[in-house]
Amino acid sequence: MRWTPVDEKSAPQSAPGMRLVAPPAVFFVLLICQLLAACGSSVHAYRTESILLHGRFAIIESYATSPINPEEVDELLVQVAHILGVRVDPIARKPRIVVTTPDRIGRLHGAGAAGFPGHGHAAALYFPRANLILIPYFDRTLLGHELAHYVSDLYLKIPRAQWEEIAHWVERQLTLRFSARERGGDAPDEWTRR
Numbered sequence: 457m458r459w460t461p462v463d464e465k466s467a468p469q470s471a472p473g474m475r476l477v478a479p480p481a482v483f484f485v486l487l488i489c490q491l492l493a494a495c496g497s498s499v500h501a502y503r504t505e506s507i508l509l510h511g512r513f514a515i516i517e518s519y520a521t522s523p524i525n526p527e528e529v530d531e532l533l534v535q536v537a538h539i540l541g542v543r544v545d546p547i548a549r550k551p552r553i554v555v556t557t558p559d560r561i562g563r564l565h566g567a568g569a570a571g572f573p574g575h576g577h578a579a580a581l582y583f584p585r586a587n588l589i590l591i592p593y594f595d596r597t598l599l600g601h602e603l604a605h606y607v608s609d610l611y612l613k614i615p616r617a618q619w620e621e622i623a624h625w626v627e628r629q630l631t632l633r634f635s636a637r638e639r640g641g642d643a644p645d646e647w648t649r650r
């Protein structure tokens with residue numbers, strides 16, 4: 457049996473002397489969109505079963521296929537706590553950090569939006585008094601923000617109305633410190649002021 461391409465039957469027949477040409481710009485935009493979608497899904501891929509990792513100061517439950525280093529998470533928590541003038545206590549209730557899909561985070565945010573501290577979007581979540589953090593992947597700024605909520609909640613007992621402002625301030629301090637390290641220089645004054 458001869459294989460007949462679908463296009464051969466369904467494509468409109470061009471008039472003699474006329475060529476049906478797909479607009480090149482549209483074609484390439486479609487192609488690029490497909491490639492971007494494929495790249496995006498492979499960068500942040502997730503598995504159905506989670507893996508459990510125990511850091512000194514945090515417990516990580518990860519559904520992501522990309523690796524996450526508990527020592528890096530511990531170090532970030534120590535830095536966030538230091539920025540806020542707190543020493544991390546290894547016997548305090550550890551944050552449980554779940555690395556999961558943006559869809560799941562979005563659904564949980566939508567289900568309990570009123571209960572979350574000031575998040576207009578749902579890139580990541582902190583569940584007050586539960587020491588539970590949800591992130592889609594490891595990122596110092598993203599996780600640092602949520603860890604600031606954890607420290608504000610568990611250690612400092614700061615009213616929730618102030619959490620967001622504090623977390624954004626911590627984000628900026630983390631960036632300053634990271635930049636200083638990259639340059640091989642000392643931390644800026646602002647870093648040690650508080």
Ligand SMILES: [Zn+2]
Nearest residue numbers: 573575620623
């Ligand atoms: Zn927040």
